[in-house]
Amino acid sequence: MNSAAISTQVVPQKKPLWRWVKRITSNYVIRMLARAIFTIWFVTSLIFFLVRLMPSNPIEVYINELMVQYSIPYAEARDQAASLFAIDLDAPLYQQYFDYMVQLAHGNLGDSLRSPGTSVWQIIVAFLPWTLFSVGLGLLISFILGMLIGMLLAYKRQALWEPAVSGTASVLSSIPNYIVGIVLLVYLGVYWNLVPIHKMRGSRSPGIQPGFTWVFIADIFFHAALPILTYVLSTIGSWILSMKSSTIGALGEDYVTVARARGLSEGRITTAYVGRNAMLPLITQLLISIGFVVGGSILIESIFVYQGIGYRLLSALTTRDYPLMQGIFLIITISVVLSNLLADFIYGWFDPRVRIAGGN
Amino acid sequence: MTTSQALMPKTGIRYWPGRFVRGIGRFLKLMSRNKTGFVGFLLFIGFVLMTTVGTLIVPKATSADITAIYEPPSKTHLLGTDSQGKDILAQIVHGGRDILQMALLTGIISTFIGVALGSLSALIGGGFDAFLTMLADIWLTIPRFPLLAVLATLIKLDNMLLLALLLSVLSWAGLYRSIRAQVFSLKERDYIEAAVALDLGMWHIIFSEVLPNMLSYIAISFTFGMTSAIYAQVGLVFLGLVPLTRNWGVMINLAWTQGAIFFKDSVYFIMAPVTAIALFQLSIVWMSRSLEEIFNPRLRTG
Numbered sequence: 001m002n003s004a005a006i007s008t009q010v011v012p013q014k015k016p017l018w019r020w021v022k023r024i025t026s027n028y029v030i031r032m033l034a035r036a037i038f039t040i041w042f043v044t045s046l047i048f049f050l051v052r053l054m055p056s057n058p059i060e061v062y063i064n065e066l067m068v069q070y071s072i073p074y075a076e077a078r079d080q081a082a083s084l085f086a087i088d089l090d091a092p093l094y095q096q097y098f099d100y101m102v103q104l105a106h107g108n109l110g111d112s113l114r115s116p117g118t119s120v121w122q123i124i125v126a127f128l129p130w131t132l133f134s135v136g137l138g139l140l141i142s143f144i145l146g147m148l149i150g151m152l153l154a155y156k157r158q159a160l161w162e163p164a165v166s167g168t169a170s171v172l173s174s175i176p177n178y179i180v181g182i183v184l185l186v187y188l189g190v191y192w193n194l195v196p197i198h199k200m201r202g203s204r205s206p207g208i209q210p211g212f213t214w215v216f217i218a219d220i221f222f223h224a225a226l227p228i229l230t231y232v233l234s235t236i237g238s239w240i241l242s243m244k245s246s247t248i249g250a251l252g253e254d255y256v257t258v259a260r261a262r263g264l265s266e267g268r269i270t271t272a273y274v275g276r277n278a279m280l281p282l283i284t285q286l287l288i289s290i291g292f293v294v295g296g297s298i299l300i301e302s303i304f305v306y307q308g309i310g311y312r313l314l315s316a317l318t319t320r321d322y323p324l325m326q327g328i329f330l331i332i333t334i335s336v337v338l339s340n341l342l343a344d345f346i347y348g349w350f351d352p353r354v355r356i357a358g359g360n
Numbered sequence: 361m362t363t364s365q366a367l368m369p370k371t372g373i374r375y376w377p378g379r380f381v382r383g384i385g386r387f388l389k390l391m392s393r394n395k396t397g398f399v400g401f402l403l404f405i406g407f408v409l410m411t412t413v414g415t416l417i418v419p420k421a422t423s424a425d426i427t428a429i430y431e432p433p434s435k436t437h438l439l440g441t442d443s444q445g446k447d448i449l450a451q452i453v454h455g456g457r458d459i460l461q462m463a464l465l466t467g468i469i470s471t472f473i474g475v476a477l478g479s480l481s482a483l484i485g486g487g488f489d490a491f492l493t494m495l496a497d498i499w500l501t502i503p504r505f506p507l508l509a510v511l512a513t514l515i516k517l518d519n520m521l522l523l524a525l526l527l528s529v530l531s532w533a534g535l536y537r538s539i540r541a542q543v544f545s546l547k548e549r550d551y552i553e554a555a556v557a558l559d560l561g562m563w564h565i566i567f568s569e570v571l572p573n574m575l576s577y578i579a580i581s582f583t584f585g586m587t588s589a590i591y592a593q594v595g596l597v598f599l600g601l602v603p604l605t606r607n608w609g610v611m612i613n614l615a616w617t618q619g620a621i622f623f624k625d626s627v628y629f630i631m632a633p634v635t636a637i638a639l640f641q642l643s644i645v646w647m648s649r650s651l652e653e654i655f656n657p658r659l660r661t662g
Binding site for chain 2: 035038039042043047050051170171173174175176178179182183186190191291292294295296298299302310313314317318320325328329332333336337340
């Protein structure tokens with residue numbers, strides 16, 4: 001009581017500048033954008049310092065490798081490494097960090113160690129779209145399907161088949177995605193021989209011209225089918241279960257009873273009253289799962305030899321191609337941060353309450 | 361009464377009227393209240409027994425036998441043999457200990473970090489809380505598995521404790537968020553306010569007042585820490601980025617690289633560890649349902 005009375009007196013006395021700052025920082029869009037930029041900066045710095053300060057410094061490792069392989073003197077090897085890593089090794093660490101950041105701001109990620117002459121950026125442009133396509137489509141399909149099935153289960157709680165579907169969803173949601181991928185490949189591809197897995201490798205068949213032709217689109221889907229199926233199967237269980245429980249929660253709310261009493265049609269109640277509120281918590285979950293699924297693509301794409309960014313990251317890791325590894329990790333982080341940002345905006349659009357200052 | 365009856369279906373307990381097994385003790389009694397949870401619990405105990413007692417009974421598969429490659433299940437080899445003619449069942453029995461220990465260790469460390477930071481953050485509040493919340497928001501958007509894979513090339517992750525510590529540090533944010541939210545709601549309760557008013561000290565408030573009231577959340581975050589540890593560990597081993605002794609992940613990796621995708625015969629070699637991991641994950645997730653009920657008296661009596 002007392003503190004509330006005091007605070008209402010204090011607020012008007014604050015300086016105009018402070019109020020102006022407060023208005024900007026409390027703006028939902030600006031707050032989200034600032035957080036996204038800060039996250040990208042944080043991760044970039046983290047990786048930069050990890051790579052530089054680790055006991056087995058990859059640059060030193062590379063210099064040694066050059067000296068042993070081509071028997072060139074230390075200074076020369078060091079120069080080569082410096083040019084490849086696009087870093088001035090004689091400069092103090094903070095100077096190197098600053099240079100690296102300036103390079104990054106210009107979109108320069110350096111060159112690949114193992115395929116000289118190819119810039120990291122070129123490799124990313126070639127591989128990233130496939131991951132975005134397969135992961136995005138997989139998540140979209142599983143999110144929509146999962147929500148529909150979850151709502152159906154909530155409405156038909158008494159049905160005999162309900163425990164079977166819920167049970168399947170619970171099993172699917174607890175099994176790691178790479179296990180799902182392996183089982184799909186071993187049974188569909190090898191044991192039952194239903195799909196030609198060897199033809200399905202890669203992100204598209206050789207010799208097919210990219211473009212808006214049916215042949216190309218069909219080919220893309222043919223190659224992405226198993227990864228997408230894996231993403232759908234491994235994520236749909238949790239969507240079904242959370243949608244079911246949040247729909248059951250929403251069905252018990254007073255506003256649904258009021259809507260019924262007002263004589264609104266059942267269809268309108270289901271979509272605008274129950275559905276819209278029940279899916280709110282799921283959007284936050286989608287936000288977190290984007291990062292998880294993109295991260296998991298490194299495993300799924302290796303299983304199906306699908307040439308996306310995860311597959312390329314693994315080969316960069318096993319060949320110790322540090323600039324490429326750094327670049328790909330940065331790009332994965334940026335795409336996850338951006339999709340989270342998008343999810344935040346969508347959430348703000350669905351639930352006006354979070355747009356209001358404070359957020360809590 | 362009528363309102364509480366109307367609320368009952370929400371809690372989900374009435375779906376699974378527990379079967380009371382007399383004379384096995386209160387714990388089992390409570391565990392068996394939730395059928396799914398009990399099945400998970402039994403499976404989990406089975407896995408624990410297999411990796412402890414089982415290793416004493418089943419001899420290690422050490423000798424290769426080229427005459428018995430990829431044999432189907434038989435009386436001598438219950439799960440068949442692998443590409444070197446080694447018994448698969450023996451490998452499964454001996455390959456679980458690593459994963460189980462790792463999972464428990466990560467579960468303990470990550471729960472400790474989550475509980476400590478979450479309760480401190482909620483109780484101290486102010487700038488400390490705002491800072492940790494912001495950090496957690498950022499941390500959650502960092503793609504964890506790729507970061508782990510990148511780290512695995514920079515640090516030698518052959519030490520189990522180091523890997524567990526790394527996994528816990530990488531996964532602190534999710535646990536922190538749920539614990540913080542829970543402590544925030546507990547903080548408003550009268551008995552916590554009384555303890556604060558009596559100035560009983562931060563650690564007393566955390567460990568004697570707050571903690572016992574959120575055991576169900578802690579149990580859930582513990583199991584969650586375990587499952588994500590298994591996911592990450594087996595994933596890293598499968599990709600060949602972490603050198604560890606022969607466990608289920610290594611088995612999958614071997615089966616994979618030795619051509620499980622080409623030979624129908626090797627289906628037991630790859631499916632045995634795959635099934636083991638899937639069942640183990642499932643047992644933990646299912647068991648967490650029973651644990652949730654045991655530690656949450658409101659669900660129990662409801």
